[in-house]
Amino acid sequence: MKTKKIIVLGSCNTDMLVHTHRLPAPGETIMGGDFIMTPGGKGANQAVAASRLGGEVTFITKIGNDIFGRQSLEVFKRENINTNFIFSDAEHPSGVALITVDKDAENCIVVAPGANKTLSKEDIDQCREIIESATILLMQLEIPIETVEYAAKIAYNAGVKVILNPAPASFLSTRLLQNIHILIPNIIEAEVISGVKISDGETAKKAADIIHQKGVGTIIITLGKFGVLLKEKGGYYNIPIESKIKAVDTTGAGDTFCGAICVGILEGMSMVESVGFANTAAGISVTRAGAQLSIPYRKEVETAKKS
Numbered sequence: 001m002k003t004k005k006i007i008v009l010g011s012c013n014t015d016m017l018v019h020t021h022r023l024p025a026p027g028e029t030i031m032g033g034d035f036i037m038t039p040g041g042k043g044a045n046q047a048v049a050a051s052r053l054g055g056e057v058t059f060i061t062k063i064g065n066d067i068f069g070r071q072s073l074e075v076f077k078r079e080n081i082n083t084n085f086i087f088s089d090a091e092h093p094s095g096v097a098l099i100t101v102d103k104d105a106e107n108c109i110v111v112a113p114g115a116n117k118t119l120s121k122e123d124i125d126q127c128r129e130i131i132e133s134a135t136i137l138l139m140q141l142e143i144p145i146e147t148v149e150y151a152a153k154i155a156y157n158a159g160v161k162v163i164l165n166p167a168p169a170s171f172l173s174t175r176l177l178q179n180i181h182i183l184i185p186n187i188i189e190a191e192v193i194s195g196v197k198i199s200d201g202e203t204a205k206k207a208a209d210i211i212h213q214k215g216v217g218t219i220i221i222t223l224g225k226f227g228v229l230l231k232e233k234g235g236y237y238n239i240p241i242e243s244k245i246k247a248v249d250t251t252g253a254g255d256t257f258c259g260a261i262c263v264g265i266l267e268g269m270s271m272v273e274s275v276g277f278a279n280t281a282a283g284i285s286v287t288r289a290g291a292q293l294s295i296p297y298r299k300e301v302e303t304a305k306k307s
Contacts, residue, residue: 010044010061012116014068015036015097016037018099020102041116043139045292058082062119092118137152138262149175153175156181167185177193180215182218184257193214209231241283245287249286253294254282257281283304284300
């Protein structure tokens with residue numbers, strides 16, 4: 001029996017973030033400003049976003065048997081996320097991400113995956129029942145691609161809506177894409193998957209068409225300040241973002257967007273409405289520093305939409 005639940009399968013990291021005037025060049029050392037250490041990882045961020053925005057969330061991940069892992073576990077419990085399928089690795093440390101953010105809110109990120117890279121198909125077998133009973137499975141690419149492909153096939157065959165945020169950018173096999181209902185790439189990720197250089201709305205549509213031909217039904221390309229291109233059922237929709245937003249830090253904005261999309265779908269919103277809801281949530285997140293620290297709660301999104 002299916003329940004209206006979101007399963008997020010993905011990474012869990014601790015983010016170490018430094019603000020700088022500009023991003024350093026290769027080989028260069030520059031002086032930074034404020035330092036923040038906060039829970040992160042694309043999977044964890046998306047799970048927290050979906051939960052704060054009103055979804056019933058189970059998170060599947062793997063952490064190390066260390067202080068970072070234990071701290072992350074406590075965070076998920078406080079966020080009302082089901083932690084019954086968070087595995088612990090006795091040999092590998094928890095994942096860590098080193099993040100630099102400049103004055104224009106642009107960032108560069110290096111991830112040491114740690115225990116994330118050991119999340120295996122055998123682990124997924126222990127989660128099969130809850131995956132098959134869910135409404136949505138949301139995944140990213142900071143865990144082994146073999147694990148992503150395995151979970152996608154299980155969910156797809158069970159009639160679960162499979163959503164993939166293909167980040168970081170990577171080649172995706174046809175067998176994976178054919179088990180994906182909704183793909184949410186940014187410009188770089190869409191270029192890698194489609195082979196099309198995106199420079200405007202028309203080239204974004206061309207990239208979406210090629211991805212659709214590979215087997216994905218719905219494509220949502222996030223275009224930064226140019227908004228979102230949605231391709232669904234043969235139609236294209238250009239959905240703008242709020243132009244008055246002053247970005248402070250874009251870290252985690254895409255994860256907030258993905259979590260919000262899932263909540264919108266779960267609540268019966270159309271895809272256009274879900275993207276609008278997600279744009280509002282992500283727009284709030286970029287006005288704050290940090291990844292999980294910046295994710296808004298449902299009441300904040302509702303207030304912003306009214307205003």
